[in-house]
Amino acid sequence: MPLQIPFYSRNKSNVQPPDVGFWEDVGNNYARQYKGMYRGYNALFEEFATQEAEEDFEWWNNIEGYEDQIEYLSQAKNISHLEYLKENLNIQREIRAKLERGSIAPAIVAGIFDPLNVALAFPIFNTGLKATWAAKNALGFATESAKIALPFAVTREAIRAPFDPYATPTEVGLNIASETIFAGVFGYGVRKAANGIMRPKIAQAIKNYDDYLFARGKDPTNINGVPVKNKTSTKKRTDGSKVGAYFSKKNNEIVWDKKYIKSQFDKKAWLNPKVVGVKPLPDYLFETPDDWARFVLHHEKMHVEMPFLKLKERFESVNPNTKYTRINYENDINDLAIEDYSKGFGIKETAGTKSFLFNIITTAGKRILNNKNVPNEVKRTYVSLFYNASLNLEGNIAGTAIQSAHARTIPYASKGNELNKTIKRAYVNQLKGSPSPTQFLGVDIDAVNVKLGNYGANAKDYDTWYKNFINFHVDMITDPSFDMALYHALPDLDKKALAAIKTFFNDFETALRASGKLGDDAGKRAKISELQKNVDFHKLEIEKLNKSKLDGSTRKNYITQLQNNLDKEKKQLNDLIAYKDKNHRKMVNREFYNTKTEKRDFGKVRYTMLMFNQDAAPIQRKITTLNIELQKVKGNKNYLGGEEFSAKSVPHQKQIDKLETEIEFLKGDLDNPIRTYAFPHYFNKELLLNDVSARENLTQVIANAYRKKGSKTYWDDNTQKYISKDATDDKISRELAEESVLHILENSELDILVPRSGKSKHLMQRVLDIPTHELKEFLIFDERVIQSYANKMGFHVEFGKKMGSMTIDDVLDRHEYVMRSQGKLNENEIARIRADMLSEYEREAGIHIQNPNKGIIRFGKFQFGNQQKVVRNLKSIAGMTYLPLAGLSALIDAIGMPLFKHGPRNVFNGAMDAINGDFPAMLKMGDQLRDYGGEALEGQLPIVQNRYLSDSVRDIQPKFTERFIQGAEKVFYRANAMSGVTVAGKRLSDALLVPTFYKRIQSIKNNESIIEGGKDVTDSVIEDLSKYGLDIPTIKRLADMPFSMSERGSARVDITEWSMKTQADRDLIQTFMTYRAQHARNTIVHATAFDKPVMMDGFMYVRMNPMLKAMGYTPDKRASTTNVQMVRLESAYFGIPFQFMSFPLAATNKIAMQFFDPNVQHRITGMLSLLGMSYVVLKLKKPDWWFENKDYSEILMRTVDQSGVTGIYMDLAYHALHSALAHGLYNDNNSWIKGKFQPSVYDDLFDKFGAAPSMVREWLLSAYDLTVGNGEEGLKRGLRNLPLIGLYGMNRDIEHMFHTRNY
DSSP, rough: OOOOOOOOOOOOSSSOOOOHHHHHHHHHHHHHHHHHHHEEEIIIITTTTTTHHHHHHHOOGGGOGGGGGGHHHHHHSHHHHHHHHHHHHHHHHHHHHHTTTHHHHHHHHHHHOHHHHHTOOOTTTTOOOOHHHHSHHHHHHHHHHHHHHHHHHHHHHHHGEEEEEEEEHHHHHHHHHHHHHHHHHHHHHHHIIIIIIIIIHHHHSOOOOOOOOOOGOOSEEETTTTEEEOSOOOBTTTTSSSOOOOEEETTEEEOHHHHHHHHGGTTGGGGGOTTTTTTOGGGGGGGSHHHHHHHHHHHHHHHHSHHHHHHHHHHHHHOOTTOOOHHHHHHHHHHHHHHHHHHHHHOOOTTTTTTTHHHOOOOOHHHHHHHSSSSSHHHHHHHHHHHOOOOOOTGGGTTTTOOOOHHHHHHHHHHHHHHHHHHHHHHHHHHHHHOOOOTTTTTEEHHHHHHTTTTTTTOOOOOHHHHHHHHHHHHHHHHHTHHHHHHHHOHHHHHHHHHHHHHHHHHHHHHHHHHHHHHHHHOOOOOHHHHHHHHHHHHHHHHHHHHHOOOOHHHHHHHHHHHHHHHHHHHHHHHHHHHHHHHHHHHTTTTEEETTTTTTTTHHHHHHHHHHHHHHHHHHHHHHHHHHHHHHHHHHOOOOOSSSSOOOOOOOOHHHHHHHHHHHHHTTTTOOOOOOOOOOOOOOOOHHHHHHHHHHHHHHHHHHHHHHHOEEEEEEETTEEEEEEESSSSHHHHHHHOOOOHHHHHHHHHHHHHHHSSGGGGGGGOOOOGGGGGGGGBBBOOOHHHHHHHHHHHHHHHHHHHHHTTTTHHHHHHHHHHHHTTTTSSSHHHHHHHHHHHHHHHHTTSSSSOTTOOOEEETTTEEEOOHHHHHHHHHHHHHHHHHHTHHHOOOOOOOOHHHHHHHHHHHHHHHHHIIIIHHHHHHHHHHHHHSSSSOOOOOSSSEEEEEEESOOOOSSHHHHHHHHHHHHHHHHHHHHHHHHHHHHHHHHHHHHHHHHHHHHHHHHHHHHOEEEEEEEOHHHHHHHHHTTTOOOOHHHHHSSSSOOOOOOOOEEEOGGGSSSHHHHHHHHHHHHHHHHHHHHHTTTOOGGGSOOOGGGEEEEEEEEEEHHHHHHHHOOOOTOOOSSEEEEEEEEGGEEEEEHHHHHHHHHHGGGGGGGGSSTTTTEEEEHHHHHHHHHHHHSSOOHHHHHHHHHHHHEEEEEEEHHHTTTHHHHHHHHHHHHHHHHHOOOSSSSOOOOOOOOHHHHHHHHHOOHHHHHHHHHHHHHHTTTTTTTHHHHHHHHTTTTGGGGGHHHHHHTTTTOOOO
């Protein structure tokens, strides 16, 4: 074989250009579409827009090599502009040269995933276009697709061609023609697939909702063949009271007097049963009169399905010595009716939600809602309190709907924000005579001017002015000696702000009282009555148990019965064994003899033996149980059938003791009105801990108040009784005051901020009943207090509306009783569910961090640092270090998700509305979402960064370091555009939502099918609206509200035009705005407690074990059950590994799982638009050289990873891959599956601990390199891991500075 001599040439034209890879070719198609367009728009509207053309600039002297583009270059205004245009030409030449060497397949793929195609309703994805889907066959579909493709193809080229200097009329025409033809051909295939594959599966997946009693808001006319007659009831009880509903066997009908039953709602008949011995029902079951009426019919349904004799037989088979009474029957019917009434609130079962991968990422919500053994009542309560509408629920298809307290709390946050804005306007008006604050990228320019002295030497900074202003308000409200002349001398804006403060707190007080969270004496007495009825029930149960003790002939008969049952089981077991032995031989000789091999198949023999053993096992267990029971009853004369008397009576007695303690507490709290405070009493703990004189002054103020009152009565948790102390003595008043100060310093903010909300009784009373003006020097007067108050009080108001008179402890106790009664969960599982409900409550109520001052290092009683603050600051810095391009990432769901949620047809209609001059009205709707729906907080609070970061704690009293970091965060997330992109995405989503929403609710109101794109989408629409808590009656009320129309017929809404006269009117507005706000947060993805493991928020509940006990942990009484002790662990360190997991965890529910639900619309559009935008963003993020060494598989993996379509799973896959690479278990050099980087063992270890530890490690390594003489490497490492460096490409400048490339 001759020697091959390599060929070298200095003439580049002689060298064959390298082959273009598949994905590189895809990228080149995107570059042709977007790169020139981007640079063209940038030159036209940004970089050179404001520059004037230089009169003496001779552009024609600098165009050598570009003579073919004289007309294009003639627009140059100066030399910089000319060079920019020449660079455009170079880019286009290079792209076209590469495309000439490419193939058709990458071009097709690029077209399919091109987000502009989707955005312009490219027909192959525009499954909503009526004419297309109305076609009777695939050929008709193709024809209609091609018809509609033509105008879109023209629009697409009209956007692209003006910025492509090499575009020719022929090329543009060919592009339009090929796109139109391709749409028709591809549309043919899509319709074929839809007809043959998708539609049958979708039809099969839609759940049958006929078994829901009130499906789609319709009253049932029959139940299991028994007619339901909605008519006036004439039946009376013995006391003369009317029976609202009953099952008449004689007439074989259910009489249901719906009007009368609803009229009894305000009397809360379920808390006061007419029949003695019937248990009161939990107050949280019924929010509206319709709820109560529906439950009553469910109750009668159970009478039809479960007659007395059937339940009597079931009961006495388990309790043969206990008589089954009509009282037992009514209680059982109620329990069954509650379960039937509460069904439909588990997570809808799809291929995704029932998968191992979905459930292994465990959260409190999944453990409750995705567990078939958890009672329906528990699931319903969870949804009512905490659900975020991210996934469809089982009953949504039937119109089952609840808007959770979590969701309805969102608008409350805007109240605090609006008040602070009103106060800020008053301050700015004093500064410069104008109420409009000046900001740039989150930086308060007015504050900068104050520090520079530009507003005069006497101008105060905002914090100082704010504190003085609140002092003024407090004195005016609570100090009798206040001179009102001072108020009358104030500017109008100051008066408006003072009035707003008063209104803000008065409104919350009114709402809290209405919801029962600020209990007056009437509410307390009603609660006492309810508790007493429960006490009576448990006492009656113990009395029944006493009567059922075995003695004399009853005991002898029971022994005989047990022995007979035992003999019967033994005989059955012996018969089974004999049958097994006989048939085993027969099977071996006949069935399992293989004639080909002439051998017996002993594998099948062993299986048969196992099968028979499994049949025998339950019989053997019964025999063992009966033997134990027989021995117990023979040896104990007081033994009850089934269980010992003490085992049955003790739980009842515990409940009696607990309820009677609660009654005693409430009785002692009567005639103890809560003083209306002018401002929340949040004490300045930093001042009190560090300033001895301040602490002494507070002690004296409190002691004086006690002496003035004469005594102090308080609840003692240890003795479970009230203790009263004479406070007239100086020594005693001093001791009481010191105790109060200690309580203030030791307890979290909510114990002081919120009345009657703590974990123990002494925390459920006001710490101090002292006027605010006497305490103001010890309180924090800061805008953070108002915001914290609004957030937390909002949830407490909604909790009260949902739960009625029940506290969280009542709810937990009720759930424990229900779970144990149903017997489907073991004791450990019951304890887990109880702790999960408590965890979710603490997170939503904002009390999950109960030890905020815990130190980093402890030595005995001494501690150093503050764990929460240090961890929070490190996480904030890590965010600013590793998320410089988060604004680009946000573009993916800001553009892709509206297409997913609304469909390309509605996106296109919205674009046309904007083009036709309706943009201001669309902006106004977005403003209302911002103001009424809580979205205005995006710029003021860390909501935006929390999309990507896990940070649920913000200090209400930050020091200089925290203030500086929080200010830097605000600037950073505006500078990297994440704040702006997020807000814009939500406003876009809302503008697209309202027109479609209006059309849909009008169809529902008129009982019409909802036809979109030629398809009946009624099921999908009702399921989606129900997910957000909109049931059919609510939808019909919303349909009657005033909407306006644009010129193109698109609906617009102005919420200020809606009536707010009645509470029902205001509740409807809140419901509508909650729907819009929650829809926006599910479109532009935000993580909530439902999406995240509890541990991410810095605490968790675990079972008590010997190790924890030895460490000094004690059981948490709230989380523990009667039989299982739970321990509360709290540490800021728990959340560190999850810092950047908020978005992927939320995306798992809100994006990834949606693709598995066949009733979700626009799934294909959504996936393609997210993937397409992800690739575009990847191209924008990475420099060209980054793609040089990447093959198509790695680029695809990166594209999928950041798109969100796989949720958390791609993150986990990369973590696993990096571990394998680090430990030498895998080599990606010879595989298409590649890691993001080549980690060392230590890299991988710190990567698992989270971003903050990895960042600190890099700092330390950088410092080490600098100290040992490896200066360049140390400097590079340090600079790459500093915050803010990644903004605007500064990281690339640093890489170029050191001639390195970070792959």
